[in-house]
Amino acid sequence: MGGCEMAEASGERYDSNNVFARILRGEIPSDRVYEDGECVAFRDIEPAAPTHILLIPRRAGPVSTVGLADEDAGWLGRLIVRAARIAAEQGLAERGYRLVLNTGRDAGQTVWHLHLHILGGVELGPFA
Ligand code: 5GP
DSSP states (O other): OTHHHHHHHTTOOOOTTSHHHHHHTTSSOOOEEEEOSSEEEEEOSSOSSSEEEEEEESSSOOSSSTTOOGGGHHHHHHHHHHHHHHHHHTTOTTTOEEEEOOOSGGGTOOSSSOOEEEEESSOOOOOO
16 A cells, blocks of 8 residues: 555556456456457456456556556557457447546556456446
8 A cells, every 4th residue: 555556556566466467377267258469358357337348458567557658559559449349249339338447546446457447238327
């Protein structure tokens, strides 16, 4: 907590034992719906919507969008394109869905490995 979390939130430190890193290594089971050489998608363990998928890059870092650089545009852009494809494969394209990328404590980020939420299957409420 405290200083340690602040460092993580500002993108200074990547903990290779965070829960998503462990999911990537297969140390924690996950319900995978998609994977390729660059990213993995799996169902959220506490779904906030009928369809709630997490899409994560395989790369070890960044922990959040804080500190992203121009060089990150390629893989991050492809991550969003893949999220759209997964959403379509899950049948969400017609009615719509939400992509969420929580950054830092105020946004409720709890896992310090950058990740996209794909939420759909219900009419989603307005933002907080
Ligand atoms: P954040 O709040 O950081 O944006 O999102 C982290 C998400 O990871 C939460 O929605 C939480 O339910 C999910 N999560 C945390 N631990 C696990 C886990 O072990 N397995 C899966 N599938 N999801 C997890």
